[in-house]
Amino acid sequence: DIQMTQSPSSLSASVGDRVTITCQASQDISNYLNWYQQKPGKAPKLLIYDASNLETGVPSRFSGSGSGTDFTFTISSLQPEDIATYYCQQYDNLPMYTFGQGTKLEIK
Amino acid sequence: QLQLQESGPGLVKPSETLSLTCTVSGGSISSSSYYWGWIRQPPGKGLEWIGSIYYSGSTYYNPSLKSRVTISVDTSKNQFSLKLSSVTAADTAVYYCARRRYNSAPRVAFDIWGQGTMVTVSS
Numbered sequence: 001d002i003q004m005t006q007s008p009s010s011l012s013a014s015v016g017d018r019v020t021i022t023c024q025a026s027q028d029i030s031n032y033l034n035w036y037q038q039k040p041g042k043a044p045k046l047l048i049y050d051a052s053n054l055e056t057g058v059p060s061r062f063s064g065s066g067s068g069t070d071f072t073f074t075i076s077s078l079q080p081e082d083i084a085t086y087y088c089q090q091y092d093n094l095p096m097y098t099f100g101q102g103t104k105l106e107i108k
Numbered sequence: 109q110l111q112l113q114e115s116g117p118g119l120v121k122p123s124e125t126l127s128l129t130c131t132v133s134g135g136s137i138s139s140s141s142y143y144w145g146w147i148r149q150p151p152g153k154g155l156e157w158i159g160s161i162y163y164s165g166s167t168y169y170n171p172s173l174k175s176r177v178t179i180s181v182d183t184s185k186n187q188f189s190l191k192l193s194s195v196t197a198a199d200t201a202v203y204y205c206a207r208r209r210y211n212s213a214p215r216v217a218f219d220i221w222g223q224g225t226m227v228t229v230s231s
Binding site: 001030031032034036038042043044045046049050053055087089091094095096097098099100101102 | 143154155156157160168170171204206212213214215216217218219221222223224
């Protein structure tokens with residue numbers, strides 16, 4: 001099984017800050033890595049697919065990078081509406097999928 | 109615009125079978141480009157993929173749940189369903205249905221989700 005390890009598990013930042021979350025895979029997953037945003041009481045929303053591609057309609061302050069085992073998710077300038085939990089998800093071994101444990105982002 | 113809606117009992121007794129249905133509207137479940145999946149989230153915890161189904165009926169399950177899970181599809185009703193047997197309190201969670209786009213890499217992702225339904229396992 002491919003394990004996904006996200007860090008940090010929680011993060012507090014100020015509006016306007018640059019925020020970075022990392023996700024590490026237990027083996028090489030190429031760029032088969034997606035990022036989701038989940039606001040409280042809501043379903044997850046796809047933000048980034050294939051490590052670095054912005055889903056249609058997602059603000060450009062969100063970005064992703066990486067390949068192989070190490071991936072990064074960045075918010076260039078944190079906005080109040082970005083308060084959420086963020087999850088990475090791999091799909092290298094289709095049709096199985098694994099999510100990271102999540103990173104809870106709060107406003108300082 | 110495609111929408112997914114989960115339905116089913118919000119309370120299930122221990123050892124019984126949890127049954128949920130996801131109704132797809134605004135599009136066809138029989139599209140060859142998509143799989144349909146169930147994902148759950150225990151209170152305060154992360155996301156766990158349960159299983160997926162193709163419109164043809166091909167199924168794929170999380171190995172950790174495989175012995176208790178059955179996912180089926182009814183193309184005439186544009187619905188797919190989840191059955192989880194022998195439930196315990198550990199199965200208490202919000203259950204989401206979702207569309208997984210594309211049959212193979214790249215761009216595979218769960219791109220459309222239902223709102224989720226809370227299922228509590230308790231006597």
